[in-house]
Amino acid sequence: MNYLEINTKDDIEKLKSYLKQNNYEEQENTVRQIIKDIKEKKDEALFEYCQKFDNFNANHNNIKVSDYEFEQAINNITQKQKDIILYAKEKIENFHRAFLPKTCIIEQNGIILGTRITSVKKAGLYIPGGKAFYPSTALMTIIPAYVAGVEEINICTPAQDGYINELLLYIAKLYDIKNVFKVGGAQAIAALAYGTQSIPKVDVIAGPGNIYVALAKKLVYGEVGIDSIAGPSEVMIVADNCEKLYAAYDLLSQAEHDINAKVYYLSFNDECIKKISEKFFELSKLTNRSNITSKSALNALFIKSTRDLAGCIIDEIAPEHLELQVKDPYIFMNSFKNAGAIFIGDYSCETLGDYVAGPNHTLPTSQTAKFSSVLSAETFLKKSSIVHYSYESMKKDAPFAIEFAEYEGLFAHAQALKVRL
């Protein structure tokens, strides 16, 4: 079992070396080549990659999901499936709408100043497919773009043997999305970034994916906007009590995602570490996905520290999900800044956040919560400044701006004001 005791601030160095990142240089070279191919040969290269990676013989006629495929898919959805999707949909939409930023204009001394908020025109959403398709991910990726008011939403998802999950098509239809393309991997990201004959070039690409998708998003950033670069999922639990053993189940629910999932348990007392780790390892052998959990459990890190040092430890790990099972959690929150989502108290387990609480479940991973944010409508919005001077207000500010410009040697800048005075 991976175990660290952190008794002083200096001990955090031990944690840092534990958190050392992987190097993906080789995969990055592969992805760079894929992007180059798509940029140069467009559909021709794209279709080749669809065949190679998804065993799908793509062409101009079948790469986009047809009306008939939509219809067939929707007929096969059960009422029960619809009910849970619609319940989650409403709650997620409500939250995203409540936190939607709006254009704001103020007036100061006769000058109108503001921040104008507009949506991007075209979004490209990547939704993992095949065996790893999760309808919750479709909701969590589509809803922020929809709430932001994006004019055209395009979805790319890998189609193993040409097949697309029916629930994805049902959800796309709920949002009147017609452009669903059977393309996955780095080639999908490249196509959305540069455009091909079949796939439109978009303004922003968002959505989770494997390491190739993540690297492709990193490489096309700048050509388009992206949400963030996602790595394996993580949870960190900070607990000062453990009577109910909930933490062991929560660690397990993270561990079942993937053999690279990362789980961290920090407690202030030895007893909790002992009880929770024992229960966790016991459970990890008994799940439906024990082939995964028995491996990912080996990555778990148990940390013994103090309430005073916990904030620094959280900030270093910057966990994607953070559960606080501690006394006075809102006071405790002042001790740290870096976390993707914070789940407070015994009843706020991550499962609720994954499906129905409302906030997005696409969150910064691999320590990027140090500077990145949860996916939200803002991913699909951008801000422009507004500046509107009257003659009088211009007259007041102009002398300062003229002097400043002249100091910088920009005399044409100064002149543009002088002709107005």
Place this chain on the structure above:
Amino acid sequence: MNYLEINTKDDIEKLKSYLKQNNYEEQENTVRQIIKDIKEKKDEALFEYCQKFDNFNANHNNIKVSDYEFEQAINNITQKQKDIILYAKEKIENFHRAFLPKTCIIEQNGIILGTRITSVKKAGLYIPGGKAFYPSTALMTIIPAYVAGVEEINICTPAQDGYINELLLYIAKLYDIKNVFKVGGAQAIAALAYGTQSIPKVDVIAGPGNIYVALAKKLVYGEVGIDSIAGPSEVMIVADNCEKLYAAYDLLSQAEHDINAKVYYLSFNDECIKKISEKFFELSKLTNRSNITSKSALNALFIKSTRDLAGCIIDEIAPEHLELQVKDPYIFMNSFKNAGAIFIGDYSCETLGDYVAGPNHTLPTSQTAKFSSVLSAETFLKKSSIVHYSYESMKKDAPFAIEFAEYEGLFAHAQALKVRL
């Protein structure tokens, strides 16, 4: 003179080919090597690059500006210089503070949900130096980080022969910034992204720079956050009248920045195009910087179109600065979405925005206003979700989340709720 007539939506294709981007593959390879060197050899490589690019024999003792250097610099600033800087400082701070987003928590049916906003801990600001040092850029880069509440601000700026502009040191001192490093170029960005013995690793890097700085920021994105990737400065003016010839002066003030500066003038009538272009070319030969303006003037593009099509044209160019010298500008604004900053009316020339209006003058360029935003405190902030269920509210949502999890085959997710019920 570059001239386009756009009479139909299809004509916009002509504009697209005009806007084709440069390819920076060669420079990108150079920058990739610099980053690799700094990552591996840290200070050793950094000092070599300082010598090579800035003729500065850097070492551990002189790479950081000393107290003595601060003191000397501040003694040399005149009262007049202080006055214009303090005037601009107050106005820029006021604006950035007025638009600072705040943590917000709501309660819905017994569930506490929110978006927590926190600053990053360490910022790295790049401020161009030497002959191209502009005190306004120092204000515009430092203030957003300061207003956001960043704990540690680090500045990198190239020191030609070891010399740092005194006004930069005066401004840094106003904000109690002690870490000013004499490092420029891609090597500065690499050092801030990965850390060396002398330069701390930061969470976010912001600030404008040349193409090498821009490419370095693109390549380190993901390891750290960045503001945006800036290219040459641009202005677009849309005008339905031209009696006062202001537009010619505004085009000129953009053109004096740099031989690659881009200026666009769109009018709905031939007379304005004729009058403004003639005046602009005439002025471009007469400026203090006519060596620059006579060249950059050749890049100017004059467009004749209609009020109905103007919005589509703006959205395609997505100009960094947009001046609207048209009737009913607020109604006209509904016709487009993409612009870095919008200057409204005859008296809102870009010069005011560059120095004293308040909004930031670091703006998205090279069509990235399609998805990027103006620099602001938000560049140094990040958002975490907050989820807090009571037992009762958990009981209500749990059945839906359990079914959803089981549908996705994530039984441990479901189990984490079942043990709580």
